[in-house]
Amino acid sequence: MAMAGNSRVVGDTGGRRPPRSVDGTARALDERFGSTGFLRKSMRKAFPDHWSFLLGEIAMYSFVIILLTGVFLTLFFKPSMHEVIYNGSYTKLKGVEMSEAYASTLKISFDVRGGLFVRQLHHWATLIFMAAILIHLLRNFFTGAFRKPRELNWLIGLVMLVLVMFNGLFGYSLPDDLLSGTGLRVLEGITLSIPLVGTYAVMFLFGGEFPGSDVIPRLYVIHVLLIPALLAALIPLHAIVLTWRQTHTQFPGKGSSNRTVRGYPFFPVFIAKTTAFFLWVLGAAALLAAFVQINPVWLYGPYDPGAISSGSQPDWYMGWLEGGLRIMPPWEIGLWGHTISLSVAIPGLVVLGVLIGGLAAYPFLERWVTGDHEIHHLLDRPRDVPARTGLGIAGVVFYGVLWLAGGNDVIADKFHISLYWTTWIFRVLVFLGPVLGYIIAYRICVGLQRRDLGIAEHGLETGIIRMSPDGRFSEVERPMPDKEIAAITDPRPAAAVPLDVPPDVEGVQSPRARSGVKRVRAALNRRFRADLVAVPERHGNGNGNGDSDQHAITGSSSDQG
Secondary structure: OEOOOOOOEOOOOOOOOOOHHHHHHHHHHHHHHOHHHHHHHHHOOEEOOOHHHHHHHHHHHHHHHHHHHHHHHHOOOOOOOOEEEOOOOOHHHOOOEEEHHHHHHHHHHHOOOOHHHHHHHHHHHHHHHHHHHHHHHHHHHHHOOOOOOOHHHHHHHHHHHHHHHHHHHHHHHOOOEHHHHHHHHHHHHHHHOOOOOHHHHHHHHHOOOOOOOOHHHHHHHHHHHHHHHHHHHHHHHHHHHHHHHOOOOEOOOOOOOOOEEEEEEHHHHHHHHHHHHHHHHHHHHHHHHHHOOOOOHHHOOEOOOOOOOOOOOOOHHHHHHHHHHHHOOOOEEEEOOEEEEHHHHHHHHHHHHHHHHHHHHHHHHHHHHHOOOOOOOEOOOHHHOHHHHHHHHHHHHHHHHHHHHOOHHHHHHHOOOOHHHHHHHHHHHHHHHHHHHHHHHHHHHHHHHHHHHHHHHHOEEEEEEEEOOOOOEEEEEEOOOHHHHHHHHOOOOOOOOOOOOOOOEOOEOOHHHHOHHHHHHHHHHHHHHOOOOOOOOOOOOOOOOOOOOOOOEEEEHHHOO
């Protein structure tokens, strides 16, 4: 492309060499780090153009907002439980005894210019961060993005999910208001329920009997230093380093395969889009912070161990824990002279272990069940693998029932239902709901597969009805263009291979049939393969017009983009 009014090509130096200092610095860096080749390859790396790939970017940009606002808040917050008499701008609490942590939070909210806005921006960005991580994780699960060679990236993502969840809990516990103090009381109870070491862990964290005098300073160090440092190391590793070195995943479609990536170059297209997207995330969080009130600590008052408030709810991402505690029966067992409170240990420890441990183990369990050891850069559409999609929906329903159970008192009050009835309803749903979720999701996936098969064989319904000379009516069907039908008809790697147990030969049982583990594996393999998508053959020539995309580029997987 030539500059206006000048025949010199953009980027042409006119035969002049760059300054010696710049040229020497660039050569020194390239000799030590190979930066020139890396940058050249990076600038032309292809990024698929699909909205779901932006979910991870929402999380990354929210983390940037959290860091920036967190630095501002640390300049004014005092992480101390020393008692003071409040004499600030909020007249309704004047003369009330409170901790320095709570008093400094009120000062940020009412006396620091822009303090309340930054506080709310920090809180909203955390909620967006957590939601983006969770939805990004679900997208990776349902599309099979966790498969080889991305198992490590999947595990790193789960570690970040747990870190963000607990850092959010510690963060809204810092103001030392009545609501956050109630959450700390729950944290203390769960810590106490840990067998053998629970009592020692509580003494270490709280510095004595609850509420102690050291918990706020210690949570502050964890919240602003330890966990952010871990996230600052894991996020680039998860989002940049591993992803950059691996071929980018993409959905099936025309021009997409397991060996090529169809998308736009990193520079300048992706750079421009991701910069604009950062501004969108910042703008959305800023609008929420400016117009939607969140965590008004001045309405709750300072924490008092003897005071409670009805209808108190944690942030949404901790609702599953609250729900588990509310619907769990009051069970206890005694072992060797010690009492273990199952009503706290199971919701607080076992449920979290089942959710996170199950997600961490799933890529390896699915590989064991399917016998699939191939490298996958092409994603699955959720409908194409009904068994995995059904399991994912079962997990979502399990989480959702626990989350709703965390507001059983609010539900009972608003709908005028007995609190005991709501508790028992959720106790039944926590077991029945995931089963129904699996069955319904599975049947929906099979129905969508059959619809795709009909479109591939007959075309798309137009709604136009014609009558033939003999009086019969038929609908006009339009063949789908190649670009649109490719996601259905293009070949793709199989999600599973047959692992059936060989039949008996002349009455002699196969060694594989003698192992109970192998028989279980074969049964699970048959269940997984039962309704896997069968790629149909194309019927008709399609449209073919407008299928080419002049803005798209294709990069070889061996070229990393």
